[in-house]
Amino acid sequence: MENSFADIQYCEELFNRFYDIGGLTSGGVTRLGYTQTEDQMHEMFALLGGELGYGNTQDEVGNTFVGSTAREGCYLIGSHLDSVIDGGRYDGVAGIIAGLMVLRWAKEEGLSIPVRVGAFRCEESSNFGCCTIGSGLVTKASGWRVWCPVRARRWSPSSSAGATAWTRPRFPAWPAT
Numbered sequence: 001m002e003n004s005f006a007d008i009q010y011c012e013e014l015f016n017r018f019y020d021i022g023g024l025t026s027g028g029v030t031r032l033g034y035t036q037t038e039d040q041m042h043e044m045f046a047l048l049g050g051e052l053g054y055g056n057t058q059d060e061v062g063n064t065f066v067g068s069t070a071r072e073g074c075y076l077i078g079s080h081l082d083s084v085i086d087g088g089r090y091d092g093v094a095g096i097i098a099g100l101m102v103l104r105w106a107k108e109e110g111l112s113i114p115v116r117v118g119a120f121r122c123e124e125s126s127n128f129g130c131c132t133i134g135s136g137l138v139t140k141a142s143g144w145r146v147w148c149p150v151r152a153r154r155w156s157p158s159s160s161a162g163a164t165a166w167t168r169p170r171f172p173a174w175p176a177t
């Protein structure tokens with residue numbers, strides 16, 4: 001495949017740009033949804049899109065989109081940039097990088113195609129007992145009422161076993177709709 005070496009180099013650069021955000025000494029990452037760490041991932045995504053010559057937008061729940069600004073008839077390549085606690089580096093990030101590769105190819109070929117890459121918020125949100133929050137909210141698959149009973153789980157030391165265990169502190173109820 002033509003340009004494959006350059007493509008691999010670009011992929012490696014993209015992984016490196018995201019690498020340190022939320023990085024752990026264990027080698028994994030913790031990039032929980034709707035935290036400053038996830039904000040940093042979205043800021044980096046917007047920056048990388050800008051370096052390719054694309055603008056970005058955010059919707060009302062904080063999902064970030066890079067690419068075509070067409071209001072209708074747009075293809076969407078969607079993934080996420082958050083992780084579970086001590087999660088892997090390549091899960092959602094690989095999807096975003098795949099999307100950026102498509103945008104890069106389009107730019108190189110001078111193609112104006114209606115494609116947009118979307119990073120949905122808080123998709124790996126099993127920490128809250130549910131998942132795919134950002135995409136669920138904007139596609140109306142979920143509503144505010146669904147999230148009212150949500151509880152956050154917190155990583156904390158277990159005094160009895162000397163190991164780590166999950167605790168479930170109460171999470172403030174979200175406003176009723």
Ligand SMILES: [Zn+2]
Pocket residue numbers: 080091092124
């Ligand atoms: Zn995932």
